[in-house]
Amino acid sequence: MRTLGINEIEDIALGASLLGAGGGGDPYIGKLMAMDAIKTCGDVTMMDPEEIGDDDLVIPIAMMGAPTVLAEKGINGSEYKRLYDMVSQFYGKEIKGFFPIEAGGVNSMLPIAASARLGIPLVDVDGMGRAFPELQMVTFTLGGVSATPMALTDEKGNTCIFETITNKWTEDLARAVTLTCGGSVCIALYGMDGATMKKWGVKNIITRSQKLGTAIRGIKQLDKNRTPEASFLTQTGGYKIFKGKITDVLRETTGAFNLGHVMLDGISEYRGQQAEVTFQNENLTATVNGRIKATVPDLICLVDTETFIPVTTDALKYGKRVMAVGLPCYDLWRTPQGLEMVGPRYFGCDTDYIPLEERLSGKENA
């Protein structure tokens, strides 16, 4: 158990934004939401997953929709209480902890804001260890946990409670309502007991986000032995995929997703080479000179070549210089069950999944 105050927020948002792999929302918006809640209502108590009782009700809370919409259509603050009431009434018991469904600039922050405003502990766990675009894409689905009952509310006060026969149906129905509500809503789903959360959750993800954020902010402090880039890669455990200047961005907001791709013209040691990164909220594939170098579920992150600050898919702009970095995904995503749910073929990319490390070492040709 430890306390999260204003000072911790900046680093958590920054690190979570890297783990968002292009999605998970704008960390600036997320940061403001969490800071405002903490300023108004006080610090948040963050529990280690092991500190939660096996029978305690815990539930992830998140925003659903296109990050592009989220940037303009915020929340009004009453959503947390509404979701709490819907969930606790449904289960007939109080909620003992909120946690993020995914890591991302907004979705790591929203549970912190909710915890601050309602005085409920935050749990240091999530269901992805990164961000994914669809609701069923959580470790909990692999563990047989139902996404429903799911509570949804928009900022106007409309609400829905879903119960569905599969977690993919939860995604489909909630997505339709999200679109109708204007493209972005607040949700609580995958309510579960502490034992299940401990068994299937990606643990200590908020702490990991904070450490990554602290590291990124510290890169600029001179390290005689390493370049800033080498320092960034070492401290994040990242693999360099490409460095380039953005020459084209195609981005559509369709079905409450940001869909598109970004084209990069190589710089530095990549001069004369081309790369493409495709995305559905999150980055899906990275291709260099026509060869795939990384795919989901591994994390493909674009970061500013000078500041190493992650660039989300809704902030991609012509002319920006970015480094494409790969981070290995959570182990469970590399199992056959995990790859069936979030592997490249699910997203329409006709290639087998090969771990990032192998693709980059050239071993996949062996």
Next chain:
Amino acid sequence: MRTLGINEIEDIALGASLLGAGGGGDPYIGKLMAMDAIKTCGDVTMMDPEEIGDDDLVIPIAMMGAPTVLAEKGINGSEYKRLYDMVSQFYGKEIKGFFPIEAGGVNSMLPIAASARLGIPLVDVDGMGRAFPELQMVTFTLGGVSATPMALTDEKGNTCIFETITNKWTEDLARAVTLTCGGSVCIALYGMDGATMKKWGVKNIITRSQKLGTAIRGIKQLDKNRTPEASFLTQTGGYKIFKGKITDVLRETTGAFNLGHVMLDGISEYRGQQAEVTFQNENLTATVNGRIKATVPDLICLVDTETFIPVTTDALKYGKRVMAVGLPCYDLWRTPQGLEMVGPRYFGCDTDYIPLEERLSGKENA
């Protein structure tokens, strides 16, 4: 209080199909649903609205979606119980009566089937006195009754409970889910106490449907004093708008609606004239030789020129000979509040509402 058995169903379905004004679903499907339920579970007790206690919970139950879809994607029978459980759990009390939300071939029948299967009384009342395409278009909305909590289920077992800030939001969110569920679902909404139902409902609509059905079936029995057509018009209180052969049907299933128009080439005394009827599930306007002769909220019904059986918008076919008949709508729809909700302008028809009787008498030019 009286009992509805197999014998009553045929006439109720036929008459309700006329009041459906082109919508409300295929009476053949509706009839089979109700008959099957009565055969399996026994007759239904139908209560007069006045027999319901002021504090008793009563609720309409209906199908939502495009009639074209409904014809192929039926219900599996478990929906009634699921809706009952959702509603009674939400209100914390038992449901004392089901009733139709609208008059129509399917939507007058579904509550009969539900009443039979669950052994709950049916109430002889509805919320439109005809069929309308959108959920908020009920007398209860004019009475300030909330459509929510609304329960929705599809035949697969997915469910939602909506609570919305306006009844139009109920329509919008439920429509999105209906589309995602394949275009047709079962719903229960506008739960209310008996007092409210008695104050705002369109009373004795099932009895009226039955009488209309009996009359239509009896037209063929020779009446020396009248032609069958005159007999039909007298007994239904209808106004003849046009008679013609269908020369064109444009029908799209969009947004879980049947949208389109039908073109008629005049026959008999209308030879050489042309008419057009537009529809959104239900018929919206009837225009003869370029002049509007009837609009919503008055009922525009197309009936077979020989059998006088109503033709729903999903059954319109090239070459069919039909009579366009107008029936005056329920009084409440002719008030400014009623016309704002269901008048021609709401449906994009740029004309003031003028009662059917005036338009046909030519008085609207006076």
